[in-house]
Amino acid sequence: MGATGPSADVPLVLKGSDGRRRVITAADDLAVHIGARVGMPVAQAESLFADLVIMDSDPAADALALEKLAIWALRHYSPMVAADPPAGIVLDILGAAHLYGGETGLVDDVVRRLSEMQITAYAALADTWGAAHALARFGGQAKRIVIPGGAGEALVHLPVDALRLPEDMLPDMRLLGLDTIGELAAKPRAPLARSFGQKLFRRVDQALGRLAEPIEPVQSPELISIQRIFAEPIGAPETIAKYTRRLVGQICDRLEEAGLGVRRLDLHFTRVDNRIETIFVATAKPVREPKRLTKLLCDKIETVDPGWGIDKMVMTAAFVEHLSMQQVIASYSEPARPDVEELWDALANRYGTDSLYRAVSVATDIPERAVKRMPPTSDDVGSTRNAAFRRPQRMIRPPESIMALAVLPDHPPRAFTWRGQRYAVARADGPERVRGEWWVSDNEKGKVRDYFVLEVENGERFWVFRGGDGQHEETGSLNWFMHGKFD
Template sequence: MARRRILSLWFPRLGAERLLRRRNDTLPPPFAVVGDRQGAQVLVSVSAEAEALGLGPGQGLRDATAICPHLMTASEDPASEAAFLAALRRWAGKFSPWVAEEPPAGLMINLTGCAHLFGGEEEVLGVVEADCAGLGLTVRAAVADTPGAAWALARHAGRAMQGNRSGDAIEQEAHATRSRASRRRTFAPPSGGPLGLISAPGQLRAALEPLPVAALRLSEGTAQSLARLGLRRVGDLLDLPRASLARRFGQEVIRRIDQALGLEPEPVSPAGAPLHFAVRLTLPDPIGLREDVEAGLDRLLTPLCDRLKEKGRGARRVRLQAFRSDGQVPAVEVGLAQATCAPERIRPLLALKLDQIDAGFGIDMLRLSAVETELLTGASGKGRGPAGRPAEALADVVGRLGARLGAESVTRLHPAESHVPAKTALVLAAAWSEAAGPWPEPPGRRPLILFPPEPVEVAGAPPHRVCWRRRERRIVRAEGPERILPEWWLEEPDWRSGARDYWAVELEEGERIWLFEALGGLVSGGWWVEGEMA
């Protein structure tokens, strides 16, 4: 059985170089990406020019600008950096089908049985570094028998020891801009080379011994505790009794040592390919009439829904793109209130928006894609239409309204756990929420319409006259009081007037209102109307 070979790639300046790689400056200015760490603005990634001036990740922004007043900065964007790392993972698929991301700036590649396709491991590293040079990225690469060893060599080989912190200074760095693999050599144990590191098969211990203990992927606290006791290199740990090491520092240290040495298996788990549902129709001649677009849509919906049905998924958002002969691509997109794979439930929503597509000089191709999908449950998506299940009929109505008004504009009420009348219901988007079951019974009578409290003048106790909206009215019947206390664990400005006594009263004209007396708290009380009864 062939010995496993793992390639670890680390992009130490990924955040900064992601933003700088499209610039064409001959001498780019010092640049850094700034992020918030525990309320402080610190550098999280710096360019090579900024690093040459003494700046580095973890440094405060104020200190950095004092050292380099002309430092250019940009805010951290974790989502964009994660998307860029995912794009690099897809690029690394050219070397092996087993590629895993090591956030925030690394990749792990199972190179077993693949290196010979490029002429060997040295040639693989040459291709990696040449590609990264074309992308404007700095890369540090290492090949070893285990993921732990490859990770350690890529990030810590060639680093100097400084005080009690192991591996914080870089003595040598493998820049992606260096030349190809003709000067690379294989070392056992490896040393910092100009392009990358290759650990000879079966020489893991010799490769790991000179590295700092942080190379074992230990937590920062554990690494500092080891350093305070003088255990600064991996070799210092390998000579200690395992039982006493585990008793003093926990199983984390033992587990990381075993993973690095290959005593405990550590698979490289690649990210699965995302589900992709899209179909297209190439037309022999350009079309421009709405009827032709509808006919093309009918031909695309059936195969798209068949693919969704094969995977047991339903579309929640569908996009129709029209590729025009002049290069423009107008598109319409609709959201569905319920995931479905039934063409007759998707087509009416798209038909509502077809007038937004400008055919221009003609449409050469139509593309229909399900950009958001969900697993289908129960009988959803079977296409019974309004005559079928009530839930599906309601979902179709919500979808039609959402196509015209916007999905967030169609809302529904959902019960909430609160005894405060104004907080007993939540307003949720109907397209992204489930209908509530039976509502809990209120402890007393509740109004049909609630509105912000309006001040009134009341005579008597129980009240028999009320002056509301500039009209004095006689109360013919009053039910109450029902005392409701504020939620003491929350700061509610509307409840600073203390507890309330609620009354359901009927006026002489037949109106029924819900009024309350605030008993006083941080502010003085009074009488108010908060709703109208049925």
């Protein structure tokens, strides 16, 4: 709430109207801890909690903030995002999860970024919007991922409140003893449908995946978007590719007028049954080359299910950056730098951004920190500090414990056992002492490692270390570890 808001160490609730009653519509963690709850009459809260700060809610501002959050998710995670009032957003991540290393990686990234924005989030991933909505709000876990086909088992014990039913329907259902979704789903439908209407079991079927529930994606007026509506539905891959090519040409013209290049391009296909199929491509650098973008999109057309036909295509530049023309200076003495960005984009869109990276050397003495991953388009050349050090081509992460026979404090092992096999050491070189980086972690203060290169009788060479200096336990565990192998 800015400078005018109350202190963070006092309980805060927001009040609003529920018909003719004044009730609490939202409560922070401190307020919930002392006993305030959503739906409690304001008069009751004032009489029970003397230190409670009560402020007016602003539903219009909340709705606007939720829409902005949905647009943020649209730009970062998925081309299919919708607001899920009053306090949620829904993302269709089909085809997007691999860009974050899988479903778990995407969910973790969403929760982490929201936490950095001081937003407490509960995330659930399921086959259907209804199941994910229910588990995020009533599942009791900060993060929940349901295996494909497991929505029914995950929902069976949740209360019927999780089904997004009208509020006036819930008291009557409790009077009938229908407290959980499992109890409701097991009942005969006809009598309940006559009493409560078809919406009751429609919500059940949507949550269990028996009935489709289309997502109407949020649209930002700031986004550059082109659409094509067809008088007759289309469905052949060649026809889809033809109109994709035309839409790419049109949107590239718009991007050129604005001096922009696209970093992510979304293409939505609205089917005649009102279901929306979506594909998207991301690029390492801003692009507005029609041929290149068309190829990336057409590679994904095979994943589109046209159903009974597609009657509308919408192309949106979801993430753009400024792109200015640059003069290419040719040199007869040096060959031109190969243009590999197109290959990077093709591989990243097929296999995920995490599968494509550059390894860059880092200025550190700790071997497992000596290399970091950078985007393939990064200009970082890394540090040359460790270039002269002898390091194995194959590093073992994390280092594996070994049993070693050695004379303390600074002699190399005479023999060691690793992964159940015993090795006799023929030659050894070392130690090379590596000290802990106390500025990185307090736990590394005073810690050391002594590294040895060991050559065994069959000619194999290993890189091992002892934790500690061999004399003082405060410098390390004095245990031996395998950290690498020379080819």
